[in-house]
Amino acid sequence: MADAAKSPETNAWLAAVAADLGVDADIEKSVRDDLLNMIAAVAHGPSRPGAPLTAFLVGYAAAKGADAAETAHAIETKARTWSAPES
Numbered sequence: 001m002a003d004a005a006k007s008p009e010t011n012a013w014l015a016a017v018a019a020d021l022g023v024d025a026d027i028e029k030s031v032r033d034d035l036l037n038m039i040a041a042v043a044h045g046p047s048r049p050g051a052p053l054t055a056f057l058v059g060y061a062a063a064k065g066a067d068a069a070e071t072a073h074a075i076e077t078k079a080r081t082w083s084a085p086e087s
Contacts, residue, residue, distance in 0.1 A: 014028055031068045034069040035055060037073075038073070038079065039051045039052070039054070041076045041080050042076075045082055046082045046084070054075060
């Protein structure tokens with residue numbers, strides 16, 4: 001999955017979004033593989049629609065001071081071992 005993220009289109013899109021949001025585009029590059037691995041684990045495990053929302057939550061936690069790479073790795077591990085509670 002990380003190889004697809006190295007495409008010129010992906011890089012151009014993320015640079016444009018970073019500029020629109022007023023954030024340094026390099027911050028995303030430093031955690032890209034961690035985030036993509038986490039998103040894949042969530043999408044192929046607990047919840048496909050939950051994957052982008054999980055990425056949002058990790059980003060929100062990072063904005064509040066959490067280390068984005070460490071948080072993404074922890075959530076990836078959780079997704080890979082997740083079993084939904086019985087209702």
